[in-house]
Amino acid sequence: MEQCVSVELKKITKTFGSVIANEDVDLKVHSGEIHALLGENGAGKSTLMNMLSGIYNPDSGSIFIRGKQIQFKSPKESIEYGIGMVHQHFKLVERFTAKENIIAGNKGKFFTKNKEIDKNILDLCEKYNLQIELNKRVSEMSIAEKQMLEIIKVLYKGANILILDEPTAVLMPQEVSRLFNIVKRMKEQGCAVIIITHKLHEVMELCDKVSVLRKGKNIKTLNISDTNKNQLTELMVGHKSDLKIDKVSSSRNEIIYDIKNISVKSSLGINVLDNISFSMKEGEILGVAGVAGSGQKELCEALFGLQKIENGNLIFKGKDITNKSPREVYKKGIKMGLIPEDRLGMGLVGSMGVADNLLLRNYYEQKGLIVKRDKLKDEAKNMIKELEIKTPGIDHPVKQLSGGNIQKILLGREISISPDVLITSYPVRGLDIGATYQIYDLLNKEKEKGVSILFVGEDLDVLLELSDRIMVLCGGKLIGIVNGKNATKEQIGLMMAGYIEEATLEYSEKTQDQKGGESYD
Incomplete structure (x- = not known):
């Protein structure tokens, strides 16, 4: 299939007050191509795509769709030209079914029992290898199902130019693999796919081309076959950068914080942590993995003394500090640091x-x-x-x-x-590459001092590189704890979904010939 130019942006500039979001950006994307838009936070990636999808208007410059110059006045006009954007934060009606969300806003009557509509949607799903339960309500769907619904929704409206904004940010490894297969299928069908991301390994694995934005400008567009992670990092940050995370070793192994059978209830009386037990050691980074809402926030706050514990005990070096406030804990000579998920709302006064x-x-x-x-x-x-x-x-x-x-x-x-224990909840979420690796270095320096660190993260590659052990939560329960040296993303992904038997089997098969490794807890 001969590739034609689906999208061409020429000299696009957009400012917000004194802030220049995009400056003279040129971009060309072909049909049957997966094109990554790579850059640090604030580089102008989302702003550029919001102009292509009709949300913003450029201050200057031109947009061409299949050779025709267009000036979009709204997202509706953009979708009429075959452009569909799946945002990082989904735009779905929770009370509606999948089918109702797909057909909402389309021309014609709102027939939810029309067999012809069902057939059209299912034919579309078959074409792109998509799966959806048409009568399932959005409120009952997983994150991956919601994302698939968003993709089906824009394809149903006729999109053949698809923009995905940070599509893997909240997906498990198995779900990422499924999404990649869908995107490859779209490429085969002649769609142009633009992926906004900051994950270099995904760019290298999935994409055909990559355009790197820095400070609102398109620094360079490259074929993936002609580049590598180090070059892309240098283009993103403007200087050479080492992306390696060193796993600092520690000779200390003393347990300093024992968490015994703790349970925490929500304001509705539902268990958000259910009979959790584990220990934290000196000079160790204990990673925490789990899909969003698995109890990570409540765990961090309970360990720090901000959440009431219904059952169980917190024992720090033999001292019972269950349901003691942070100040009471400090008065006992115990120093704990907390990096909350909401850095400005809860951590600092802005x-x-x-x-x-x-x-x-x-x-x-x-x-x-x-x-x-x-x-x-x-x-x-x-x-x-x-x-x-x-x-x-x-x-x-x-x-x-x-x-x-x-x-x-x-x-x-x-x-x-100089904390004894440092509890961190998504400490690098939303940070650019340079700041992210500085945070990793700071955590490793604290580990070297003997600090016991709890690291709640969402990037499984980072959790495996940084953590000595990784504990996995699912629905408020502790599924298991694995050794960071020999665990796999696939194993952790299964555990995150609650498939403990499958994960245990995979782990035993991969480690049966290894010696000296820590056993699966």
């Missing part, structure tokens, strides 16, 4: 500067009514220097900084107390 956010952590160490601000200012300046935090000054509101700098402030504050 309107305050670095120095005042440091004060939030050690205010109970202050004696008397006078706060020693000179000492705090010195600590803030040292932290900014050591962690290479980019900020106009120590009193500049942290909410005006980039995500990476905000996270470094939060992590820097928590490690400044």
